[in-house]
Amino acid sequence: MSIASILKFDRVSCTAQPPYEQDLAGVSLALGPGDLGVVLVPPGTARLPLADLAEGLLIPDAGMVAFEEEDWLEWTPDDAATARSRIGRVFETRGWISNLDVDENITLAQRHHTSRLVAELEQEAAALARGFGLTELPRVRPAVLRSAVLRRAEWVRAFLGAPALILLEFPLREVYVDALDGLVLAVQAVRARGAAVLWLGDSSGDGARAAALPGAQVWTLSGARLLRTGAEQNPAAPAPAAGFASPAAEH
Numbered sequence: 001m002s003i004a005s006i007l008k009f010d011r012v013s014c015t016a017q018p019p020y021e022q023d024l025a026g027v028s029l030a031l032g033p034g035d036l037g038v039v040l041v042p043p044g045t046a047r048l049p050l051a052d053l054a055e056g057l058l059i060p061d062a063g064m065v066a067f068e069e070e071d072w073l074e075w076t077p078d079d080a081a082t083a084r085s086r087i088g089r090v091f092e093t094r095g096w097i098s099n100l101d102v103d104e105n106i107t108l109a110q111r112h113h114t115s116r117l118v119a120e121l122e123q124e125a126a127a128l129a130r131g132f133g134l135t136e137l138p139r140v141r142p143a144v145l146r147s148a149v150l151r152r153a154e155w156v157r158a159f160l161g162a163p164a165l166i167l168l169e170f171p172l173r174e175v176y177v178d179a180l181d182g183l184v185l186a187v188q189a190v191r192a193r194g195a196a197v198l199w200l201g202d203s204s205g206d207g208a209r210a211a212a213l214p215g216a217q218v219w220t221l222s223g224a225r226l227l228r229t230g231a232e233q234n235p236a237a238p239a240p241a242a243g244f245a246s247p248a249a250e251h
Contacts, residue, residue, distance in 0.1 A: 012063035025224035085113035088158035102138035172206035
């Protein structure tokens with residue numbers, strides 16, 4: 001069954017309470033297979049609840065958020081957990097389990113929600129790591145790695161498997177800009193196989209580069225609202241990007 005909408009916000013409002021720092025009011029957007037949505041955020045903006053709303057981890061004050069055409073409030077807890085296994089995410093603030101090595105953190109969701117062999121997962125993760133400029137898959141605790149290495153490892157975790165939706169929250173923070181090309185190639189590859197991507201980026205940095213990608217739908221955060229800033233130049237999903245393999249097929 002084809003899905004017209006992978007992620008949909010319908011007039012969503014949310015009053016920020018800790019740990020969030022940014023209100024949202026009347027947010028509407030929709031991303032289908034192959035779509036890239038870019039939200040340009042003014043420098044210095046922190047703790048935006050948009051990604052948590054997209055994952056159904058936060059209930060909006062008003063409006064509706066749907067994943068794969070189903071309102072998050074309609075999912076049972078078990079079904080919601082399974083649905084989230086089809087979402088990859090780079091967090092604004094990291095979400096590592098401290099008593100697991102980074103490679104174990106990266107493959108954890110796939111080991112829990114699929115029947116794929118660990119060796120197969122590690123092989124795919126290692127290939128993603130190389131595409132993101134890491135010489136190998138980190139096999140140490142998160143606490144001993146530099147911030148830039150941990151951020152790239154988050155990219156590996158987000159793209160591993162065949163996620164239907166990838167949420168990128170300020171993915172270039174703490175990473176040198178020369179790493180951007182690898183991330184862009186990965187985004188184009190997953191879009192080519194039908195995933196949707198929502199990229200939150202600084203309006204003066206990586207967000208502007210993401211907004212220039214073919215087919216990008218762009219919104220700008222203005223106060224508590226998202227303002228559409230221009231029609232996409234090429235609404236078709238891109239061809240697979242050279243130099244970066246698409247993620248593995250679903251298992």
